[in-house]
Amino acid sequence: MYERRLRWPIPAYVPRQVAGQHILAVQRRAKYLLVRLERGTLILHLGMSGSLRVLPAATPPGPHTRLDLLLDPGQTLRLDDPRRFGSLHYTTADPAHHRLLRALAPEPFDATFNAAYLFRVTRGRHAAIKQLLLNGRLVAGLGNIYAAEALFRARIDPRRRAGTLTLAECARVTRAVRAALRAAIRAGGTTLRDYVGADGHPGAFLQSLRVYQREGRACRSCRTPIRRIVQGQRSTFFCPTCQH
DNA sequence: ATGGGCACCTGGCTGC
DNA sequence: TGCAGCCAGGTGCCCA
Numbered sequence: 128m129y130e131r132r133l134r135w136p137i138p139a140y141v142p143r144q145v146a147g148q149h150i151l152a153v154q155r156r157a158k159y160l161l162v163r164l165e166r167g168t169l170i171l172h173l174g175m176s177g178s179l180r181v182l183p184a185a186t187p188p189g190p191h192t193r194l195d196l197l198l199d200p201g202q203t204l205r206l207d208d209p210r211r212f213g214s215l216h217y218t219t220a221d222p223a224h225h226r227l228l229r230a231l232a233p234e235p236f237d238a239t240f241n242a243a244y245l246f247r248v249t250r251g252r253h254a255a256i257k258q259l260l261l262n263g264r265l266v267a268g269l270g271n272i273y274a275a276e277a278l279f280r281a282r283i284d285p286r287r288r289a290g291t292l293t294l295a296e297c298a299r300v301t302r303a304v305r306a307a308l309r310a311a312i313r314a315g316g317t318t319l320r321d322y323v324g325a326d327g328h329p330g331a332f333l334q335s336l337r338v339y340q341r342e343g344r345a346c347r348s349c350r351t352p353i354r355r356i357v358q359g360q361r362s363t364f365f366c367p368t369c370q371h
Numbered sequence: 372a373t374g375g376g377c378a379c380c381t382g383g384c385t386g387c
Numbered sequence: 388t389g390c391a392g393c394c395a396g397g398t399g400c401c402c403a
Contacts, residue, residue: 134379134398158397175396176381191381210380212397227399254374263398270396320383322396359375362394377401384394 130193134174134214137194141217145169145196157231157268167219170227174212178323180205231267235304240266242298249289249297256292257285258359269304272317272339275364276307279338284370285363310335338364
């Protein structure tokens with residue numbers, strides 16, 4: 128452990144508790160990685176800038192290396208996180224009951240994330256649909272890039288009050304969320320600056336973005352300049368012609 | 372219950 | 388070249 132001060136301090140007992148345990152499986156819930164061990168589970172979040180790599184154990188730590196988990200054959204599972212927005216918890220209980228996970232909504236690829244669901248949970252909601260797509264209690268694990276990309280694919284204006292969406296529009300949104308995520312996953316993710324996957328390679332989805340970070344550039348569908356606005360202190364990009 | 376805003380942190384880029 | 392200001396893949400928490 129090189130630096131415990133992440134979003135929450137890594138508990139000092141974590142290295143001791145984890146030492147010697149086999150990794151049984153690695154799962155995901157929203158943007159949390161769940162590393163299942165024999166007697167417990169590591170709950171890891173990479174924040175905005177975190178990365179996890181398997182490296183030779185002798186690799187010297189970088190300036191932002193926070194933790195090395197030494198693996199068996201001379202390798203290390205290394206957590207780097209420049210901004211320290213990531214987090215690491217360890218629990219011996221069912222991780223689904225952990226305070227960070229227990230209130231999370233369905234996964235986008237879960238069958239329960241469908242038009243009827245989205246319609247129901249948005250009734251009476253005045254917040255903009257874009258902001259609700261970023262709310263993990265409505266949809267799990269959707270981030271700023273793909274919320275914008277999904278709404279473009281669904282042809283929905285990100286400023287629309289969620290409660291005004293029709294059932295048909297909710298169907299478009301749920302399908303568009305999955306389509307955007309599927310396309311991005313296939314491309315290995317979106318590298319804006321320094322993101323690299325577990326293999327150390329950047330993601331190729333930047334080239335396929337339809338609105339995100341394309342302010343002023345022609346809409347790929349109708350050539351109208353893409354607009355950038357700020358919602359909840361986050362950038363939103365959209366086409367004012369295609370999206371209503 | 373809901374929505375809005377803040378906080379946490381580092382680093383890269385832009386423009387003066 | 389230096390420096391201020393702005394921006395960034397997130398999200399829990401506090402307050403009205």
